[in-house]
Amino acid sequence: NAGVTQTPKFRILKIGQSMTLQCTQDMNHNYMYWYRQDPGMGLKLIYYSVGAGITDKGEVPNGYNVSRSTTEDFPLRLELAAPSQTSVYFCASSYFQRGASTDTQYFGPGTRLTVL
Amino acid sequence: AQTVTQSQPEMSVQEAETVTLSCTYDTSENNYYLFWYKQPPSRQMILVIRQEAYKQQNATENRFSVNFQKAAKSFSLKISDSQLGDTAMYFCAFMKHGVEGNEKLTFGTGTRLTIIP
Numbered sequence: 101n102a103g104v105t106q107t108p109k110f111r112i113l114k115i116g117q118s119m120t121l122q123c124t125q126d127m128n129h130n131y132m133y134w135y136r137q138d139p140g141m142g143l144k145l146i147y148y149s150v151g152a153g154i155t156d157k158g159e160v161p162n163g164y165n166v167s168r169s170t171t172e173d174f175p176l177r178l179e180l181a182a183p184s185q186t187s188v189y190f191c192a193s194s195y196f197q198r199g200a201s202t203d204t205q206y207f208g209p210g211t212r213l214t215v216l
Numbered sequence: 217a218q219t220v221t222q223s224q225p226e227m228s229v230q231e232a233e234t235v236t237l238s239c240t241y242d243t244s245e246n247n248y249y250l251f252w253y254k255q256p257p258s259r260q261m262i263l264v265i266r267q268e269a270y271k272q273q274n275a276t277e278n279r280f281s282v283n284f285q286k287a288a289k290s291f292s293l294k295i296s297d298s299q300l301g302d303t304a305m306y307f308c309a310f311m312k313h314g315v316e317g318n319e320k321l322t323f324g325t326g327t328r329l330t331i332i333p
Contacts, residue, residue, distance in 0.1 A: 188259060204251070
């Protein structure tokens with residue numbers, strides 16, 4: 101059971117380039133999330149998904165896109181990278197069952213992205 | 217909107233001593249959850265402890281315990297018998313309870329804790 105895995109661990113992009121950050125979980129969680137962490141700050145939610153085929157915006161969605169074609173995978177796409185997107189990106193997942201207590205979010209190891 | 221405030225950017229303590237990290241939050245919700253996450257230099261976000269607001273009893277996980285004061289909207293973390301491996305950033309986080317479960321974590325800005333040998 102690997103939990104939440106993210107690739108790549110590090111990446112340097114030039115302004116205007118695009119890339120996809122990969123996230124996979126093997127815990128059969130229905131909810132998945134993308135956060136970004138800027139230096140000295142807490143995490144902020146970019147996008148989230150409550151199940152395959154369903155995504156929604158979080159607090160800071162501009163400049164990003166997501167898709168959720170399977171339960172396991174939740175890739176984050178950066179189009180036209182900008183220096184403001186230099187950050188550490190975390191993927192997380194949790195399991196929600198109606199009527200049950202909210203489950204804890206489990207995080208991947210993060211991807212450090214630098215845009216120059 | 218919810219806010220989470222951690223007023224101690226940095227703290228340090230001698231190994232084996234006890235340290236308390238502060239967290240306050242602002243919400244109009246009555247049903248919610250509070251969390252402490254640890255982020256060591258590896259950057260991995262690790263859940264330390266969680267508290268359901270409807271529970272009066274403070275949560276405890278081995279050397280980690282919380283002091284949850286709902287009326288004061290305070291949620292402090294106490295680490296007893298601190299160890300070198302406790303050196304990390306600690307984030308307090310809030311999540312309101314929603315029927316659909318699609319509620320988001322709101323994080324504080326973190327406290328950098330250093331355990332001194």
